[in-house]
Amino acid sequence: MTRKQWYLSGFVAFTCLAANAAIAGPIENYAPVTQQRLENPEPSNWMLYRRTYDGQGYSPLDQINTSNVKNLTPVWTFATGVVEGHEAPPIVNNGVMFVATPMGQVIALNAKTGDEYWRYKRQLPDDLFQLHPTSRGVGLWEDKLYLATTDDHVVALDAKTGKVVWDTKVQDYKKGQYMTLMPLVVEGKVIVGGSGGEFGVRGYVAAFDAKDGKELWRTYTIPGEGEPGHDTWQGDDWKNGGGSAWMTGNYDKDTKTIYWGVGNAAPWPGEMHPGDNLYTSSVLALDPSNGKIKTHHQYHQNDSWDWDEVDAPMLVDLQRDGRSIKSLIHPGRDAIFWVLERTPTKINYVAGWPFVSTDVWKGIEPESGKPIVDPAHKPVVGKRVEFCPSLWGGKDWPSAAYSQKTGLVYVPANENFCGGFTGEKLPLKPGELWLGTKPEDIGLKTKPGADHFGELQAWDPATGKKVWQHNFPKSQLFGSVTATAGDLVFVGGTNDRNFRAFNAKTGELLWEQKTNSGIMGMPSSYEIDGTQYIAIQSGWGVDAQRIQDALVTNNIGIESNVPQGGVIWVFALKK
Amino acid sequence: MSCASLNNNSSSSESSAEPEVDAGPEQTRRTLLLGALATTACLGCSTPARAGEDPPGSDERPQKGDLLVFSEGDREGKLITAADVPPGGPPVHAWPKDPKTSVVRNASRLNEILIIRLDPAELDEKTRARAVDGIIAYSAICSHAGCPVTAWVKSDVGDKDVFKCMCHNSEYDPRVGAQVVFGPAPRRLAALPLELADTSLSVAGNFIGKVGGVQPG
Numbered sequence: 001m002t003r004k005q006w007y008l009s010g011f012v013a014f015t016c017l018a019a020n021a022a023i024a025g026p027i028e029n030y031a032p033v034t035q036q037r038l039e040n041p042e043p044s045n046w047m048l049y050r051r052t053y054d055g056q057g058y059s060p061l062d063q064i065n066t067s068n069v070k071n072l073t074p075v076w077t078f079a080t081g082v083v084e085g086h087e088a089p090p091i092v093n094n095g096v097m098f099v100a101t102p103m104g105q106v107i108a109l110n111a112k113t114g115d116e117y118w119r120y121k122r123q124l125p126d127d128l129f130q131l132h133p134t135s136r137g138v139g140l141w142e143d144k145l146y147l148a149t150t151d152d153h154v155v156a157l158d159a160k161t162g163k164v165v166w167d168t169k170v171q172d173y174k175k176g177q178y179m180t181l182m183p184l185v186v187e188g189k190v191i192v193g194g195s196g197g198e199f200g201v202r203g204y205v206a207a208f209d210a211k212d213g214k215e216l217w218r219t220y221t222i223p224g225e226g227e228p229g230h231d232t233w234q235g236d237d238w239k240n241g242g243g244s245a246w247m248t249g250n251y252d253k254d255t256k257t258i259y260w261g262v263g264n265a266a267p268w269p270g271e272m273h274p275g276d277n278l279y280t281s282s283v284l285a286l287d288p289s290n291g292k293i294k295t296h297h298q299y300h301q302n303d304s305w306d307w308d309e310v311d312a313p314m315l316v317d318l319q320r321d322g323r324s325i326k327s328l329i330h331p332g333r334d335a336i337f338w339v340l341e342r343t344p345t346k347i348n349y350v351a352g353w354p355f356v357s358t359d360v361w362k363g364i365e366p367e368s369g370k371p372i373v374d375p376a377h378k379p380v381v382g383k384r385v386e387f388c389p390s391l392w393g394g395k396d397w398p399s400a401a402y403s404q405k406t407g408l409v410y411v412p413a414n415e416n417f418c419g420g421f422t423g424e425k426l427p428l429k430p431g432e433l434w435l436g437t438k439p440e441d442i443g444l445k446t447k448p449g450a451d452h453f454g455e456l457q458a459w460d461p462a463t464g465k466k467v468w469q470h471n472f473p474k475s476q477l478f479g480s481v482t483a484t485a486g487d488l489v490f491v492g493g494t495n496d497r498n499f500r501a502f503n504a505k506t507g508e509l510l511w512e513q514k515t516n517s518g519i520m521g522m523p524s525s526y527e528i529d530g531t532q533y534i535a536i537q538s539g540w541g542v543d544a545q546r547i548q549d550a551l552v553t554n555n556i557g558i559e560s561n562v563p564q565g566g567v568i569w570v571f572a573l574k575k
Numbered sequence: 576m577s578c579a580s581l582n583n584n585s586s587s588s589e590s591s592a593e594p595e596v597d598a599g600p601e602q603t604r605r606t607l608l609l610g611a612l613a614t615t616a617c618l619g620c621s622t623p624a625r626a627g628e629d630p631p632g633s634d635e636r637p638q639k640g641d642l643l644v645f646s647e648g649d650r651e652g653k654l655i656t657a658a659d660v661p662p663g664g665p666p667v668h669a670w671p672k673d674p675k676t677s678v679v680r681n682a683s684r685l686n687e688i689l690i691i692r693l694d695p696a697e698l699d700e701k702t703r704a705r706a707v708d709g710i711i712a713y714s715a716i717c718s719h720a721g722c723p724v725t726a727w728v729k730s731d732v733g734d735k736d737v738f739k740c741m742c743h744n745s746e747y748d749p750r751v752g753a754q755v756v757f758g759p760a761p762r763r764l765a766a767l768p769l770e771l772a773d774t775s776l777s778v779a780g781n782f783i784g785k786v787g788g789v790q791p792g
Contacts, residue, residue, distance in 0.1 A: 083759065083789075084720070084759070103789075126685060126721075126786075126787050127683055127684050127685045127716075127721065127787065128721050128788070129684065129720075129721050129722050129723065130720040130721055130722070130742075130788065131720075131722060131742050133720045174684075431684070432723070433723075433725075433741075439725060439726065439741030440725075440726040440728055440739065440741055442741075541743075541759070542743070545743060545744070545759065546743065546744065549731065549744040549758070552731065553731050564759060
């Protein structure tokens with residue numbers, strides 16, 4: 001190395017540190033994340049999107065319970081300095097918290113005190129078009145973290161310092177390809193899925209080597225020529241058929257199968273892409289070693305409503321109809337609560353029923369599980385068609401939870417919303433919206449006389465019976481649910497900025513706390529030195545904001561002022 | 576583009592920071608300098624720049640003397656005259672074009688422009704000074720998250736038609752410098768002063784204000 005090279009490399013290192021803004025650290029005694037730990041996580045930690053590979057969103061911690069939750073109080077807060085939708089769960093590994101925010105930031109904090117260790121700030125391109133400026137979290141493996149970015153990279157960070165270890169471009173953000181999900185890490189593979197269903201992309205799920213970022217496999221969600229399912233498309237429709245896969249999958253460690261949700265077909269009106277359109281609005285069963293599709297189930301065919309079914313189904317062992325079922329449970333955006341059975345080679349339909357009112361479906365075929373569509377409420381080209389529920393569905397991406405204690409599924413649902421648009425054939429321009437309608441034509445209407453919109457529902461998946469429901473009179477419900485062994489259900493999601501705890505058995509509201517902003521984030525729970533904590537990000541934006549704006553224009557007495565700005569809130573019992 | 580990357584598997588590098596034509600008020604000289612230093616230095620951390628397929632100048636911001644051409648529709652690429660801009664809207668979408676080289680500056684989406692004709696009496700003094708017979712121009716890129724501003728619709732909070740970004744519902748009033756009237760956008764759209772070159776519309780100066788969305792930190 002010449003003197004000039006040495007000087008330059010030192011200068012580069014110095015300025016790059018400034019750009020990455022690692023503030024403090026390093027973290028001492030970081031606990032490496034192994035496959036064994038991910039498969040059997042300690043109750044005190046929250047290391048996966050829904051804490052466990054089965055996606056249940058359930059914490060076995062029970063120090064905070066129905067008797068004492070009234071004493072829950074904030075113990076620390078932390079302002080992220082970022083606006084827009086803060087959707088990620090605070091991830092916790094042995095006392096270290098990692099929080100992903102919009103605009104490509106990751107913050108590492110002492111989970112007990114809220115002190116910052118370091119902060120990574122991605123320098124996003126100036127010309128990036130962020131339809132969904134958010135992040136749903138970082139995946140963990142060994143001593144690294146993995147972030148999927150809105151400029152369509154996967155970035156590996158050193159968990160102890162926040163420094164970039166590798167950075168792999170996945171696709172081209174300039175073509176409307178981006179990512180918002182938390183990567184799923186299985187056996188040293190960092191698995192992600194692409195967003196971009198509104199840009200006419202061809203969706204995919206891809207895996208990268210956790211060590212060096214090398215791409216290991218990529219499986220397209222729209223079958224190409226010669227692949228099974230390709231005949232469910234006509235002509236070249238498949239090339240821009242949508243099927244984005246923008247939410248984290250779940251994993252069956254026993255059969256080594258990933259269950260990954262797939263989004264809407266593109267463009268929206270089904271007559272612009274005739275056929276069933278596999279694998280849109282489906283769940284794929286993937287082999288994590290090679291990405292091969294083992295089997296699939298399509299929730300609904302020829303999607304025309306922007307009803308992504310990307311929220312991966314929960315893996316739950318059920319006793320139903322006198323037999324044990326290894327089930328997949330998916331309260332769908334298409335307004336149907338789906339119960340499926342997973343086998344090593346097949347996914348069987350078990351049951352389905354509407355969990356909010358819908359005029360789109362006339363029924364479900366009992367053998368195949370295919371919903372029967374009412375053509376009067378299926379969008380077409382050249383005519384405005386209205387349908388219920390709205391584009392955001394009965395439940396959008398916010399996750400339901402399953403309590404192993406109560407056996408109930410808790411669904412953040414929305415009722416009394418309808419949508420509509422006029423289909424229009426518009427040219428596809430890479431990197432620009434391609435909806436099959438003009439964006440300004442998209443509507444959200446409230447049903448006349450509706451006395452509420454958001455609903456927190458508790459369902460028994462074994463019987464199909466609703467056990468309880470809590471209504472939100474003047475708000476949508478747009479936040480993920482977490483259940484705990486303290487017989488509690490935690491959820492934000494409302495436009496009054498409240499974070500709430502309900503009795504998991506009865507639905508009684510037991511506690512609420514007003515926060516700085518609306519909560520779209522996912523609650524997580526962890527334990528340090530014998531104290532149980534509940535953590536949540538409060539930071540309104542993206543689709544919760546879009547729905548809010550539509551509610552305001554419906555002139556039904558709903559205020560518009562939900563402030564933006566992210567804050568991490570951590571609660572524990574008063575001592 | 577990361578800096579401390581041990582390896583980078585990008586098939587191409589991307590310029591993640593483009594020079595500001597006009598730094599916004601929140602950007603101090605020091606941060607500009609630091610940003611420029613970091614950018615320059617960090618380019619050394621990444622792969623070499625991709626061989627450009629776009630003609631030289633096509634990604635540069637609009638400059639004084641540029642003409643304006645339609646960016647969409649049947650007349651895409653054709654020069655825009657004052658007569659092409661309908662009174663009262665909707666806006667015409669345009670790219671700048673270098674009259675000397677005939678290069679259309681469409682290699683960066685940050686160059687897309689909204690052109691609208693309004694009653695000069697409706698415009699405030701600053702806006703009128705940048706207009707030609709009530710024809711005014713703004714960046715088409717929303718200052719919130721960088722989405723395109725595509726709609727000309729009645730405001731959610733008033734009776735006037737406004738520019739609207741359908742991504743997150745930000746609204747801008749072009750009569751008063753495209754100030755934000757609704758939604759999460761933090762600042763007005765960048766304005767582009769106009770003049771006439773014969774009958775065609777021409778750019779009279781650089782963008783006034785910052786083009787594009789926000790980034791924290």
